[in-house]
Amino acid sequence: MRPTEQVGVMGLGAMGHNLARQLARSGYTVVVHNRTAETARSIVRKYGGEGRFLIADTPRRLVAALKPPRRVLIVVEAGSPTDAVISEMATLLAPGDLIVDGGNSHFEDTRRREAMLRARGVHFIGAGMCGGTEDALHGLSITADGSDDAYNTLGSLLHDLAARTPNSMPTVARLRGSGAGHFVKTVHNGLQYADMQLIAEAYGLLRRVANQAPARIAHTFREWNQSRLAAHLMEITSEILGHTDTATGQAFIDVVADRAEQKDTGRWTVQTALELGVPVPGIAVAVFARTLSCHRELHIPCDREPGPLLSVPDPDAFVSCIEHALYASKVTVYAQGWQLLRAAATAHGWDIDPAAVASVWRSGSILRAPFLDRISAAYLKAPDLPGLLHHTQFNRELDEAQHDWRTVVATAARNGLPVPALATALSYYDALRTSRSPAALIQAQRDFFGTHGYRRTDREGTFSTLWAEDRSEQSVQDVRH
Ligand SMILES: NC(=O)C1=CN([C@@H]2O[C@H](COP(=O)(O)OP(=O)(O)OC[C@H]3O[C@@H](n4cnc5c(N)ncnc54)[C@H](OP(=O)(O)O)[C@@H]3O)[C@@H](O)[C@H]2O)C=CC1
């Protein structure tokens, strides 16, 4: 217990109240503030026995209750609410105090806020909290940026909120460069979208093609959770599928509307990837699949199912094919995530160690999985690995899985079942393996209508064909001048 350590927590929503509780349980005196003051009072009424809480009805009172240098953890809705809270705190805090933003902020916002606070002498740490609400209480994975001075003021605060890896390391990664902490959290969520979409597609195939009932699929996922697919998302999937709705007695999954909502982080991941020119189709397709699920008005009236479903000759063998397809697809989307991390680090001058990111997500994050140990090991051994699919073992695994992967994607297509993530992952894999792609035709078309030029396979330089004239070929300099 450290009765002398104090911290302020602003925002006592689903995440914030559990973070405050975890800190109080660890011995901090936690000064809490929530915009709706009654929420703070009710939380302290309920959990006050877990530690030492003080309620501050206003931000000014929160600041007054803390001794300098003050540490304030802000966990409010991202975007303008976070701006509003930080702007007010900027006027109340003194030079040397510290704000930690634990929300899912856009990294550009974090950079702007850090610069604004630095000008006032207030330290700022953008902390990506890579976990859910229960992890906020029991330990999550944190990717945080911030200056050395900010870290000196921080003390062990983030370590006290972190989970531990199997070898007892706290899951906090310090990343150098303003915005890096929230950016890495954003990519975590992009991968979360992709992983969830892949799992959902696997569920759909088990249900519709392998004809398994939800309870049986729960069992299948539990079995897969003992394999190289073992992951928190697999575990919660089997829990959900094994759950019965108390109101109707039906499988819970059958009473949930098939509309997958989203906030911002998946879209931000894809937007950044587009800006940096990094191909992340596995993440993009997962974002669009959620979007499509919410556009019921786009659905085409259909008087019959695409079926009757084509039966698979050996359902057990098909289940095994799905397992292999799911694993292979997961490897390809994680490869895309790490490509994006590398490109963003280069573009923004961030120091993001690819092995450390895998290690820090190993426990406490939504992506937590033993699988991440293998990514970490791959990058520890070869920090300059061009991509995960260049790693001998991953490469071999995908090669071994490809027959089953193709069976799954082809069977889904024949049955009229959309599997955008599984199919896109396979196409990505094939695109990386093909010796010559049809991109040549696209470049030729660009030259035909826009004199954009092309490179040739047989000699250096950029060329253009005079399509509207005699179709002779010029070097681009000759054409333009
Ligand atoms: N839920 C999750 O799994 C995770 C969430 N996050 C991030 O953590 C942050 C909080 O999320 P979560 O706890 O789930 O969200 P909740 O919706 O449960 O809580 C939102 C909090 O923000 C406060 N708030 C909203 N608008 C304002 C405002 N204009 N001024 C002051 N306070 C405001 C709310 O106060 P009031 O009670 O008055 O409405 C409430 O305390 C978000 O940035 C989220 O993206 C990060 C990791 C995981």
Ligand SMILES: O=C(CO)[C@H](O)[C@H](O)COP(=O)(O)O
């Ligand atoms: O950050 C999180 C977990 O890591 C939050 O749960 C986030 O809300 C998930 O994203 P979305 O709401 O878009 O599904």
